[in-house]
Amino acid sequence: MGLSELLSTYGEKYLQGLLATWSMTAVSFVFVMMLAVLVTVARVSPYRPLRVVGDLYVQVFRNIPGVALLIIIAYALPELRIVLDWRTCVIVTTILLGSAFGSENFMSGINTIGVGQIEAARSLGLTFTQIIRRVVIPQALRTTVLPMTNLLIAVMLTTALGSQVPLSPQELTGVVSYVNTRATGGILAFLVSALCYVGTAFVISLVGNRIDRKVRILR
Amino acid sequence: MSAARTLSMRDALYEAPGPRTRRRVRIGTAVSAVVVLLAIAAVVRQFWVTGQLAPRYWSLFLQWTTWRFLGQGLLGTVAVALTAGAIALVLGLVLMLGRTSGVRPLAALCRVVTDFFRGVPSLLLIYFFFFVPAQLGLKLPSFWMLTLPVALAASGVLAEVFRAGVNAVPRGQVEAALSIGLSRGKTMRKIVLPQAVRYVIPSLIAQLVVVVKDTTVAYVVSYPDLMQNARVLITSYDALVSLYLVIAVIYILINYAINKASVAVANRTGVKIVR
Numbered sequence: 001m002g003l004s005e006l007l008s009t010y011g012e013k014y015l016q017g018l019l020a021t022w023s024m025t026a027v028s029f030v031f032v033m034m035l036a037v038l039v040t041v042a043r044v045s046p047y048r049p050l051r052v053v054g055d056l057y058v059q060v061f062r063n064i065p066g067v068a069l070l071i072i073i074a075y076a077l078p079e080l081r082i083v084l085d086w087r088t089c090v091i092v093t094t095i096l097l098g099s100a101f102g103s104e105n106f107m108s109g110i111n112t113i114g115v116g117q118i119e120a121a122r123s124l125g126l127t128f129t130q131i132i133r134r135v136v137i138p139q140a141l142r143t144t145v146l147p148m149t150n151l152l153i154a155v156m157l158t159t160a161l162g163s164q165v166p167l168s169p170q171e172l173t174g175v176v177s178y179v180n181t182r183a184t185g186g187i188l189a190f191l192v193s194a195l196c197y198v199g200t201a202f203v204i205s206l207v208g209n210r211i212d213r214k215v216r217i218l219r
Numbered sequence: 220m221s222a223a224r225t226l227s228m229r230d231a232l233y234e235a236p237g238p239r240t241r242r243r244v245r246i247g248t249a250v251s252a253v254v255v256l257l258a259i260a261a262v263v264r265q266f267w268v269t270g271q272l273a274p275r276y277w278s279l280f281l282q283w284t285t286w287r288f289l290g291q292g293l294l295g296t297v298a299v300a301l302t303a304g305a306i307a308l309v310l311g312l313v314l315m316l317g318r319t320s321g322v323r324p325l326a327a328l329c330r331v332v333t334d335f336f337r338g339v340p341s342l343l344l345i346y347f348f349f350f351v352p353a354q355l356g357l358k359l360p361s362f363w364m365l366t367l368p369v370a371l372a373a374s375g376v377l378a379e380v381f382r383a384g385v386n387a388v389p390r391g392q393v394e395a396a397l398s399i400g401l402s403r404g405k406t407m408r409k410i411v412l413p414q415a416v417r418y419v420i421p422s423l424i425a426q427l428v429v430v431v432k433d434t435t436v437a438y439v440v441s442y443p444d445l446m447q448n449a450r451v452l453i454t455s456y457d458a459l460v461s462l463y464l465v466i467a468v469i470y471i472l473i474n475y476a477i478n479k480a481s482v483a484v485a486n487r488t489g490v491k492i493v494r
Contacts, residue, residue, distance in 0.1 A: 043229075044229050045247075045251075046233055046247070046248075047244070047247045047248045047250075047251040049251045049254075049255045050251045050255075053255055059475060060471055062478075063428065063470070063472075063473075063478065064471050065431070065432040065433075065446075065470050065474075066432065066435075067435045067436050067446065068435055068463070068466060068470055069467070071463055072463050072464065072467060076464070079269060079271065079460050080266065080269050080271060081265070081269055082265075110228060111228050113228070114228075115228060115231040118232060119231065128233070128234070131232070132232070136232070153338070157339075157340040157341075158340075160340030160341075160342045160343060163342055163346070164342075164436070173340055173342050173346065176343060176346055177346050177350075180346070180354075184354045185350070185354075187347075187351055190343065190346070190347045194335070194339045194343060197338055197339050197340065197343070198334065198338035198339060201334075201337075201338035202334070
């Protein structure tokens with residue numbers, strides 16, 4: 001099957017797949033960021049139970065394979081009378097996995113600041129909220145631009161889990177297996193999807209690098 | 220990032236508390252403890268009202284045969300993970316050497332290959348090895364249908380890990396080696412690589428986690444790994460929730476152990492984890 005034939009028959013499917021991957025990635029990443037902030041706040045809070053839960057959350061979702069989590073959410077939760085539609089299942093899986101890594105990024109961002117700066121800020125008479133707002137958050141955000149760019153790409157790659165459930169419209173990986181069960185798509189069928197992924201990742205890292213160069217703190 | 224430093228930074232955020240703050244922290248701790256306990260209770264209750272705590276879902280874990288079957292699956296997982304890891308190690312090193320070789324076309328090619336494998340989901344690669352060799356009339360055993368894509372996906376990442384290690388070797392050493400008359404290849408082999416590899420050993424161990432995670436889609440190519448064997452048990456015992464949860468915990472513990480090992484090696488050798 002040539003490229004023109006492939007695209008004329010399945011071109012629309014690929015386009016829908018690309019849009020599905022993009023939209024799931026975007027929605028997931030917004031929630032990943034919010035949840036990562038919440039988990040990180042819990043992990044640095046002075047309340048021990050919250051710290052323990054936050055650390056446990058990160059360990060669990062950092063180490064669980066994506067497929068295992070998706071299967072639990074998609075097939076085990078309905079038995080506990082929690083039924084989500086397929087798309088939501090994939091997005092929730094991606095959010096849970098991504099936010100654990102996001103929180104780790106924030107934590108190492110906080111850790112690069114150094115105890116001395118906090119002590120200096122306190123000796124200047126800054127209050128706790130001032131320290132957090134003026135010293136910790138600006139620096140932590142700047143140092144996490146690059147890791148978060150990589151996380152966004154990772155989130156996009158994680159949405160490929162959508163090929164394991166009957167999504168409609170399918171995302172890029174699902175489209176390929178759809179095409180190949182119907183026709184002999186060959187290497188080309190894969191290359192189209194792969195280039196969509198690689199191209200998106202390329203643009204994301206280009207933008208991420210540019211932002212990083214602008215805000216990076218030279219030490 | 221060591222655990223001790225994390226803790227000290229966490230604690231540095233707070234001043235030594237006075238009596239009033241101490242009381243407030245105590246109240247907050249109590250409240251948050253209650254919230255956490257309530258959440259756990261809600262989860263347990265949901266299991267209870269849906270009948271998922273019934274002994275018939277959990278009694279299979281008391282049988283020796285269950286664990287033997289899962290153990291066989293685990294062996295399958297380990298076989299794939301180690302083989303894929305070994306292939307990725309070699310391929311990643313080759314890709315990195317090509318990229319830093321200084322030969323323009325070779326460097327460009329290795330860069331494209333590295334970025335390609337890093338930018339494509341491993342599932343897509345697995346589907347590739349599932350469909351394409353068959354379409355070309357090649358019969359690939361399911362072991363390789365799984366191992367090759369997992370290895371390729373990891374090799375892209377490992378190439379970058381190795382490159383980070385090479386970059387961490389002080390530039391002056393390369394200059395010194397070249398100035399005493401060592402060739403480029405010899406400098407790489409005798410001076411840079413031995414140090415670079417030592418720098419990245421913890422990261423290499425940590426990457427094994429990604430490999431183990433990638434092997435869980437073995438059921439796509441119906442290779443008997445831990446997950447696939449669990450699915451077989453689910454159809455024979457009709458115990459979906461309990462089995463998937465136990466399998467997830469097993470995977471989490473394996474990966475947690477790998478991460479711990481990586482940190483332990485990093486602490487013992489005194490190198491920072493290069494990513």
